[in-house]
Amino acid sequence: MDSSIEGTAEAGGGAGAEAVPLLTGGAETTVADTAAGRPVVPPASLSPSRASDFMQCPLLYRFRVIDRLPEKPSEAATRGTLVHAVLERLFDAPAAERTAPRAKSLIPGQWDRLRETRPEVVELFADDPEGERLARWLGEAERLVERWFTLEDPTRLEPAERELFVEAELDSGLRLRGIIDRVDVAATGEVRIVDYKTGKAPRPEYAEGALFQMKFYALVVWRLKNVIPRRLQLVYLGSGDVLTYDPVLADLERVERKLLALWEAIREATRTGEWRPRPTKLCGWCDHQAHCPEFGGTPPPYPLPVGMADGLSAGGPGVAPREAQSLPVRAAESRAVPQGRMGPD
Template sequence: MAQIATEEAQPGSRTAARRPALSPSRASDFKQCPLLYRFRAVDRLPEVPTKAQLRGTLVHSVLERLFALPQHDRLPGRARELLAPAWSELTGERPEWAELFAGEDDAQVAEWLSSAEKLLDSYFALEDPRRLDPEACELHVEIELDSGVRLRGYVDRLDVAPTGEIRVVDYKTGTAPREIGEAKAMFQMKFYAVVLWRLRGIVPRQLKLMYLTDGQSLAYTPDEPELRRFERTLEAIWQAILKAGRTGDFRPSPSRLCDWCAHQSLCPSFGGTPPDYPGWPEPDPGEETPLDRAD
C-alpha cells in the first residue's frame, strides 16, 4: 500500500507532487460519511454532474468574469452576455459536460441558460458589484498548520476594506438551506476563515453566504477562540482520515443525505460491495473540483 505521507517533488521534476491536504469539500464528505470520502478522494469514482451543478459552475464562472471588468461595466446585461462564452469555455475544457444535453434542441438549451440568467438577476438584487473592489475572486488558499495538517481550498471572493478588515463571500446557487445544509455551508466558511487567519494573522470580520435561488444572504462573524476550536476539529478530522487510510476502513454512515449519493450501488448499507481498496492516493487526495466549488 502507498505511504500516507508524501514529500514535495524536487524542483525540476516533470510532475510536482503535492502533499496530501484537506479541502472543505472532502472534510465535509468525511464528516458526512467516511465511505463517501473514500469513493471521492481515494477511489476517485466518476460522478455524473446534474444540470443544476453545471448551472452553478457556470454562474460562478460568470461572476468571476464580471469582477474582472471595470467597475462601471458590471451590469446585469453585461453579466448575461458573459453566459454563452463562459459556457463555451467550460465545455471546451470538459466536453463530457456538454454530453448531458445530447438530444436536446436549441430551445431546451436556451431555457437552461435562461435559468442561469435568473440566478444572475438574483445576485444583482442582493448587491451592486459596481460598488465593490474585491481583492480576489476564485482565490486558491493553502497553508500547513503547526500540527502538520495541510489545508487547501478556493474562496469565491475575498473583500478587503481600506482598514484591513476581511470579508469572505461564497455564492450558493441553491436555496437558503435548512439545518443540515446550513451547518455544511458554515463548516466550509469556517474552514476558509481558519486558512485566511493563519495566512494573514487577521480573523475575518464577516463570512457571507449568498443564496441566489431565493435571494437570501447569511452573514456570520467568527472570533479567534472559535477559530482555534475549529482548527482543532480539522486536525481531528485529518487524523481520523489518516487512520482510515492506513487500513482502508472507511465505514458508511447512513443518513437522509444517502438519497443524493451517486454511489449507493457500491455501498454496503444498500447491499453493495465497494471496489478493492487501492491504498492511499499519491500524491494528493485534497483537491476540489469546479463542481465542489459551485455547490
C-alpha cells in the same frame, strides 16, 4: 464555492479523467497516472468539501479521494460553476459597466469555455437534440445572475481577490486548502470573505453547517495573514438571501481542533482500510450505490496497503499533540486557475 482540489486532488468529487496535479504526501501524480496503474498515495490535505464528505459518510470520502470513482456531472453543479465564472469575469469590466445585461451576455461565452475545458458536461444535454432543455437551463442561470444584482451592487465593489486559491500547512502536517470566491478588503484593512451559492439558504437550524466552509476559509486566512476576517458572507442566489457571520478567535480555534480530530479519523481509516458507510437521506443522490454495501454493492479492492500508520506520520500529515496545534504554520497562496472547477456549490 469549494474548489474540490485536494488530497489525491479532488476534481469535482472524482469526476473527469484529465491529468490534473494531485498533491499528496510530498509526491505529485495525476489522474492520468492513477488510471495508468501507478501507485495510489494516501490523502494529504483537506478542503471544506472533502471534510464535509467524511463527516457525511467516510465511504463516500474514500470513493472520491482514494478510489476516485467517476461521477456524472449534474445540471445543478454545472450551473453553479457557470454562474460563478460569470460573476468572476464581470469584475474584469470597469465599475460602471458591471450591469445585469452585461453579466447575462457573458453566459454563452462562459458556457462554451466550460464545454471546452470540461467536455463531460456536454453529455448533460445529449438527449436534447432540439436544445429546449438547454435553453431552460441557461435561462435559469440568467435568473440566478440577475438575482445577484438585487443582493449586491458590483459597481461599488472592488474585490481584492477573486477565485483565490489558499493553502496553509499546520505544524501537525495537515494542509488545508480551498478556493475562495471573493475577498473584499476595506480601506481600514478589514477582510470580508464572500461565497456565492446557487441553491437556497438553509433553514436556521442548519445554518451552522452552512457556515462550516466559511469558518474553514477564515481559519486558513488567519493562519496565512494572522488576520481574523471581519465578516463571512454567504450569498444565496437561489432564494435571494444573504447569511453573514462575524467570527472571533475562539471560532477559528474550535474549527482547527475539529479539523485535526477529523484528520486523525481519516488517517485511521486510511491505515486500516475501514471506511464505513453512514446511511442518510442523501444516499438517494449518491452516484456510488453500485459500490456501496448499503445498496448491496461491493467497494473496489482497497488500493492502499493496510497498516500504514508509520508512513502517514513519518514525513506525511498527522495530528500533533494539542500543545503543538497553535504553532506557526508554513503557508502559500496564489490565484486559482478556474477552468475545470466543478466542485459542488
